[in-house]
Amino acid sequence: MVTSSGLDSVVFADTAISHVDGDAGRLVIAGFDVEQLATTCSYEDAARRVIEAGGGELGMLGPARVAAWQMLPQLGDALAAQDAMDALRAALAHMHSTGRSPALASGDDLRDAVAVIGAAPVFVAAWGRLRAGKTPLAPDPAAGQAADYLRMSTGAATDATARALEAYLVTVIDHGMNASTFTARVITSTASDLVSATVGAVGALKGPLHGGAPGPVLDMLDAIGEPAKAEAWLLGELAAGRRIMGMGHRIYRVRDPRAAVLETAVKPLASPRLELARAVEQAAAKILRERKPDRPLAANVEFYTAVLLDAVGLPREQFAATFAVGRMAGWCAHVLEQRRVGRLVRPASRYVGPMPS
Ligand SMILES: CC(C)(COP(=O)(O)OP(=O)(O)OC[C@H]1O[C@@H](n2cnc3c(N)ncnc32)[C@H](O)[C@@H]1OP(=O)(O)O)[C@@H](O)C(=O)NCCC(=O)NCCS
Secondary structure: OOOOOOOOOOOOOOOOOEEEOOOEEEEOOOOOHHHHHHOOOOOHHHHHHHHHOOOOOOOOOOHHHHHHHHHHHHHOOOHOOOOOOHHHHHHHOOOOOOOOOOOOOOOOOOOHHHHHHHHHHHHHHHHHHHHHOOOOOOOOOOOHHHHHHHHHOOOOOOHHHHHHHHHHHHHHHHOOOHHHHHHHHHHHOOOOOOHHHHHHHHHHHHHOOOOOOHHHHHHHHHHHHHHHHHHHHHHHHHHHHOOOOEEEOOOOOOOOOOHHHHHHHHHHOOOOOOHHHHHHHEEEEEEEEHHOOOOOOOOOOOHHHHHHHOOOOOOOHHHHHHHHHHHHHHHHHHHHHHHHHHHOOOOOOOOOOOOOO
């Protein structure tokens, strides 16, 4: 038996949903390069394509947002959680299988997929408003998912900010066999329901080594303040034994292609942080090259996520949950694909404890 603590070299599934080429720095989603998808597709189009790639057909997201909104009073104190990811996880967990309303999980994967993809932006935006002492804003079923999420969160969405956020949500919609997607597929393999799979996936995405990095990236940019201070600050982090957030990736050995897509998408918004981010990225790449010559460590998706989500006006506490809003369609597509595999995932372990004498 082969032991692999990170499962790096284990191919767990055949998938038609996305392909990550870590050496070439290429990401293909449902047959399209991420650069093309992010610049030409609405979130709805991209979600439809990944769900189709998973073997299903996606229903309308606008009515699903309204159904989720109507469910808010039934969420108890789920949205009172301190952390947006905890709130999203708890709110999704309320979508139990009664089948009474489209907002409640039906046990039917395609219906549940529409319900959770529509619900995520409503729950996260409502959490953000409540946290800021404001009243949640109702969804507009006629709006696009990205624009509606932004308006429900911030009270305003211009064409430019909605378009930038849409490019982000499309860019992160799927990404190979990452930890949260794997989690969703493992849960599905037990013949559990799609909502449970997405609840588990949110838990996996929450960790700072996966989806929890963009908030800390913005904290880092704030702490550095100006390009001239980047090198000293970064050296201090490494000396303290900490990693540079937004740098490095398990698969990519070159710059994450999504970093370039997001860097381009944020340009029209004239963010004051963009120049600083570029300078910090350059300094971090140089230092890490010197420190770890054998391990290429370049910017990952989270680096410019932080700049973009900040520039569209979302609070940093919502960054990781916004990643989940985008990734929800990818998780659902993988549930559909895994359902057809129909085999329980059950790896082996090696016992290293004592044996009874
Ligand atoms: C993403 C990440 C978890 C991938 O890690 P991984 O594939 O498991 O790589 P490893 O943990 O094996 O790291 C390999 C080496 O590079 C170093 N390294 C990796 N990322 C680093 C970073 N961001 N800053 C400093 N050093 C880093 C590790 O310390 C390790 O060094 P060592 O061999 O001397 O112990 C890692 O790069 C990281 O923690 N990045 C920061 C968090 C982040 O941006 N997460 C978002 C990911 S999209």
